[in-house]
Amino acid sequence: xxxxxxxxxxxxxxxxxxxxxxxxxxxxxxxxxxxxxxxxxxxxxxxxxxxxxxxxxxxxxxxxxxxxxxxxxxxxxxxxxxxxxxxxxxxxxxxxxxxxxxxxxxxxxxxxxxxxxxxxxxxxxxxxxxxxxxxxxxxxxxxxxxxxxxxxxxxxxxxxxxxxxxxxxxxxxxxxxxxxxxxxxxxxxxxxxxxxxxxxxxxxxxxxxxxxxxxxxxxxxxxxxxxxxxxxxxxxxxxxxxxxxxxxxxxxxxxxxxxxxxxxxxxxxxxxxxxxxxxxxxxxxxxxxxxxxxxxxxxxxxxxxxxxxxxxxxxxxxxxxx
Amino acid sequence: xxxxxxxxxxxxxxxxxxxxxxxxxxxxxxxxxxxxxxxxxxxxxxxxxxxxxxxxxxxxxxxxxxxxxxxxxxxxxxxxxxxxxxxxxxxxxxxxxxxxxxxxxxxxxxxxxxxxxxxxxxxxxxxxxxxxxxxxxxxxxxxxxxxxxxxxxxxxxxxxxxxxxxxxxxxxxxxxxxxxxxxxxxxxxxxxxxxxxxxxxxxxxxxxxxxxxxxxxxxxxxxxxxxxxxxxxxxxxxxxxxxxxxxxxxxxxxxxxxxxxxxxxxxxxxxxxxxxxxxxxxxxxxxxxxxxxxxxxxxxxxxxxxxxxxxxxxxxxxxxxxxxxxxxxxxxxxxxxxxxxxxxxxxxxxxxx
Numbered sequence: 001x002x003x004x005x006x007x008x009x010x011x012x013x014x015x016x017x018x019x020x021x022x023x024x025x026x027x028x029x030x031x032x033x034x035x036x037x038x039x040x041x042x043x044x045x046x047x048x049x050x051x052x053x054x055x056x057x058x059x060x061x062x063x064x065x066x067x068x069x070x071x072x073x074x075x076x077x078x079x080x081x082x083x084x085x086x087x088x089x090x091x092x093x094x095x096x097x098x099x100x101x102x103x104x105x106x107x108x109x110x111x112x113x114x115x116x117x118x119x120x121x122x123x124x125x126x127x128x129x130x131x132x133x134x135x136x137x138x139x140x141x142x143x144x145x146x147x148x149x150x151x152x153x154x155x156x157x158x159x160x161x162x163x164x165x166x167x168x169x170x171x172x173x174x175x176x177x178x179x180x181x182x183x184x185x186x187x188x189x190x191x192x193x194x195x196x197x198x199x200x201x202x203x204x205x206x207x208x209x210x211x212x213x214x215x216x217x218x219x220x221x222x223x224x225x226x227x228x229x230x231x232x233x234x235x236x237x238x239x240x241x242x243x244x245x246x247x248x249x250x251x252x253x254x255x256x257x258x259x260x261x262x263x264x265x266x267x268x269x270x271x272x273x274x275x276x277x278x279x280x281x282x283x284x285x286x287x288x289x290x291x292x293x294x295x296x297x298x299x300x301x302x303x304x305x306x307x308x309x310x311x312x313x314x315x316x317x318x319x320x321x322x
Numbered sequence: 323x324x325x326x327x328x329x330x331x332x333x334x335x336x337x338x339x340x341x342x343x344x345x346x347x348x349x350x351x352x353x354x355x356x357x358x359x360x361x362x363x364x365x366x367x368x369x370x371x372x373x374x375x376x377x378x379x380x381x382x383x384x385x386x387x388x389x390x391x392x393x394x395x396x397x398x399x400x401x402x403x404x405x406x407x408x409x410x411x412x413x414x415x416x417x418x419x420x421x422x423x424x425x426x427x428x429x430x431x432x433x434x435x436x437x438x439x440x441x442x443x444x445x446x447x448x449x450x451x452x453x454x455x456x457x458x459x460x461x462x463x464x465x466x467x468x469x470x471x472x473x474x475x476x477x478x479x480x481x482x483x484x485x486x487x488x489x490x491x492x493x494x495x496x497x498x499x500x501x502x503x504x505x506x507x508x509x510x511x512x513x514x515x516x517x518x519x520x521x522x523x524x525x526x527x528x529x530x531x532x533x534x535x536x537x538x539x540x541x542x543x544x545x546x547x548x549x550x551x552x553x554x555x556x557x558x559x560x561x562x563x564x565x566x567x568x569x570x571x572x573x574x575x576x577x578x579x580x581x582x583x584x585x586x587x588x589x590x591x592x593x594x595x596x597x598x599x600x601x602x603x604x605x606x607x608x609x610x611x612x613x614x615x616x617x618x619x620x621x622x623x624x625x626x627x628x629x630x631x632x633x634x635x636x637x638x639x640x641x642x643x644x645x646x647x648x649x650x651x652x653x654x655x656x657x658x659x660x661x662x663x664x665x666x667x668x669x670x671x672x673x674x675x
Contacts, residue, residue, distance in 0.1 A: 106614060110659050113611060245475060297465070
């Protein structure tokens with residue numbers, strides 16, 4: 001093991017910077033899922049939603065880029081497409097669980113399998129076995145801030161989606177805890193019958209929360225394919241959607257804790273890439289690939305204190321029935 | 323409201339509800355096939371011709387039927403296990419990992435005792451597969467019950483870990499030193515599950531059919547089955563009635579894991595005759611859909627397994643003849659379940675509403 005390399009400043013700085021970048025898709029999905037679960041809906045479909053968002057984003061970015069060569073516009077429109085595609089998947093979830101009151105676990109798991117099948121089919125149909133690529137978004141070092149030694153390189157030399165995602169954390173907190181909509185969402189998640197009595201439309205609120213959450217997850221998938229990997233392949237999310245669901249438990253349904261959870265995943269993922277890149281043979285690469293999943297389990301092993309799950313999480317609401 | 327006249331629609335559907343358990347799955351399947359046809363049509367191919375190709379690819383002759391039955395076998399075995407789990411509302415999403423881990427444990431036995439008489443070796447391998455799968459799901463159960471980790475999350479994370487462990491095993495400790503690829507040595511002839519009466523079908527097919535009966539009897543004719551179903555329908559009431567809920571959860575988990583492991587070692591012994599890094603084609607996940615579509619009834623699971631297998635086999639000939647990606651089968655499978663799910667939920671609403 002080349003410990004002198006691993007314990008060097010350059011390795012650590014590069015590791016943290018890469019960790020922040022890799023945290024973004026998961027962070028977006030966690031934030032979305034927090035909003036959804038705060039409304040009392042457990043959306044387990046994230047993995048499928050991220051895949052569909054990832055393919056939609058990639059396909060749109062690829063299509064525009066190859067037609068017009070407007071690379072920046074292609075990337076941004078791709079990201080928008082990813083969010084819209086995610087919301088459409090969310091609509092399916094909402095119809096099933098809110099209108100039809102189907103079991104949320106079953107609906108979510110089925111949505112994942114649907115997303116996997118659909119993306120495998122469409123990608124193979126459209127791109128065959130070739131590997132198409134897109135340019136993505138360039139890094140935007142922030143003026144002044146990027147000049148700070150160490151800190152500047154770790155925090156302020158990223159692509160715009162990194163900054164946007166980090167800004168979404170306080171925004172999400174503000175939305176949930178300081179706006180009427182946020183209050184309504186939380187009320188519906190805690191006690192839908194009481195919320196209904198006080199004039200909140202439970203159905204509409206849950207639809208909005210699911211659509212919003214799924215749009216964020218879809219955006220996360222698009223960031224992964226368009227901005228980070230510049231390509232799509234079958235099962236490209238590699239469990240990130242499930243890890244996001246797990247980290248919502250870790251975050252105790254608070255946006256700020258979501259940031260720490262996502263960073264933990266990002267750094268584990270970056271560590272895995274970088275140790276592999278060093279070409280060390282002492283740790284088999286399969287064990288490095290396991291790192292994010294193992295770490296997710298380890299994090300959940302420690303029972304964290306703090307908020308409880310929304311009281312109505314996972315249960316459908318029947319009007320006029322207690 | 324997105325569905326303003328839902329209530330009136332529900333009223334019309336209400337009169338049909340006695341038929342609903344047969345009707346809704348059929349309508350669901352037809353709708354899914356229609357959307358699948360639409361997907362095929364988008365790519366400029368004729369959907370009717372495509373479905374014809376699929377049907378003849380899955381059922382067109384004895385060779386095709388054999389393939390369909392062979393592919394249905396792991397789905398059926400895993401699906402039966404998941405039926406036990408889901409009946410107890412134990413959300414085991416980890417069948418894929420349990421399948422891999424069972425295959426690994428059974429393969430170790432096959433590789434360690436190549437000269438043992440098949441009368442001993444095959445049962446030992448199958449037992450190894452069952453035990454391996456059950457231990458892997460038991461680990462998930464331990465982490466869930468003792469440490470409070472959400473069961474879905476823990477079974478899922480263990481999938482990735484199990485698959486990577488098998489890939490490591492065939493690359494390093496179990497690797498065939500004479501081979502080019504990361505895979506184990508070929509099993510001895512004694513370790514290959516016997517075929518039936520000169521056909522390509524194997525003893526595992528029979529075993530799976532027997533399991534349909536065993537799981538039915540277990541769930542509906544034994545005290546244990548009653549306990550498991552009671553925990554599934556109302557855990558709090560079951561607890562009040564003196565049922566050890568945690569024990570039931572662990573039993574349901576380990577039974578489903580054991581069957582997934584059994585399917586794993588059967589597949590490895592028959593289809594590959596050696597352990598490889600990729601032995602599944604997503605059986606553990608497809609079996610979730612199979613169990614759900616079969617409405618968690620053993621005979622229903624048998625029919626669903628055959629249907630899903632036929633879809634996959636049919637789609638393979640679709641890819642060969644019309645160049646339509648085989649993944650179209652996966653889309654249709656998920657759509658069937660989504661529609662049946664919706665129909666089921668509607669049926670229950672009309673019944674109670």
